[in-house]
Amino acid sequence: MKNVVIYSSKTGNTKKVAEAIAQSLDYELINIDDVRDFDDYEKIIFGFWVDKGFMDTKTKKKAENIKNKTLGIFFTSGVEPNSEHAKECLEKSKEYFTILGNNVTHLFCCQGAIDPEVIEIMKNMAIKMGDKAVHKITDERRARWKKAETHPDKEDLKNAILAFSNF
Ligand SMILES: Cc1cc2nc3c(=O)[nH]c(=O)nc-3n(C[C@H](O)[C@H](O)[C@H](O)COP(=O)(O)O)c2cc1C
Known part of the structure; x- marks a missing residue:
């Protein structure tokens, strides 16, 4: 096999x-x-x-x-x-x-x-949900997205x- x-x-x-x-x-x-x-x-x-x-x-x-x-x-x-x-x-x-x-x-x-479209969706969601957002757009998150790019x-x-x- x-x-x-x-x-x-x-x-x-x-x-x-x-x-x-x-x-x-x-x-x-x-x-x-x-x-x-x-x-x-x-x-x-x-x-x-x-x-x-x-x-x-x-x-x-x-x-x-x-x-x-x-x-x-x-x-x-x-x-x-x-x-x-x-x-x-x-x-x-x-x-x-x-x-x-x-x-x-x-x-x-x-x-x-990470698919840039997914990042856009997450950003928009965070704006819409404000304080209630599950994934807040922190500097740490931005840095991770950037690091993932390569x-x-x-x-x-x-x-x-x-x-x-x-x-
Ligand atoms: C809809 C969606 C949901 C995701 N959820 C997670 C997640 O929960 N945790 C994570 O670390 N990455 C998440 N990612 C990132 C992907 O796992 C990562 O970019 C992966 O390398 C994509 O692999 P692929 O190019 O083989 O599809 C998500 C990506 C997409 C598109």
């Missing part, structure tokens, strides 16, 4: 990381939308983009069919990998796929540029390859 890197990517960040990992391990690379049966694969590395703290609903619906595999997981998100938000998402990912019977052996995450970068791809080198 084949080994594979499967990814979900809205704007291309996660796909970039998936490509780098697949190439380094000489694994097949496939978009989750194109997977027919996860049991066609032996070992799976699965990468997703973070939507509201975890997988988006469509990806989750498909990914819940990944069962009883040796599994590596990675994601790209707007936040830095050492942030609480990213750590929570790593833990949630491990728990989610372990409950499905998988042996989660490897985890990785890195930052990914990711995933070469270093991220190198780290991703390293993280799965013994998968």
Whole structure:
């Protein structure tokens, strides 16, 4: 049976990381939308983009069919990998796929540029909601958005390859 890197990517960040990992391990690379049966694969590395703290609903619906595999997981998100938000998402990912019977052996995450349209929506929402806004537009948030713009970068791809080198 084949080994594979499967990814979900809205704007291309996660796909970039998936490509780098697949190439380094000489694994097949496939978009989750194109997977027919996860049991066609032996070992799976699965990468997703973070939507509201975890997988988006469509990806989750498909990914819940990944069962009883040796599994590596990675994601790209707007936040830095050492942030609480990213750590929570790593833990949630491990728990989610372990409950499905998988042996989660490897985890990785890195930052990914945020769709400028989403930033605009968040800014407008913050203006509209004022003090009640969930995501206030602080200097810290602006700096994080700015920092995310250049990711995933070469270093991220190198780290991703390293993280799965013994998968
Ligand atoms: C609708 C939407 C929701 C998002 N929600 C989060 C989030 O909750 N936490 C986070 O860190 N990043 C969030 N992001 C940022 C993305 O996870 C990040 O930009 C990611 O790299 C996108 O990957 P992709 O290019 O593969 O689609 C969100 C982005 C979008 C478009």
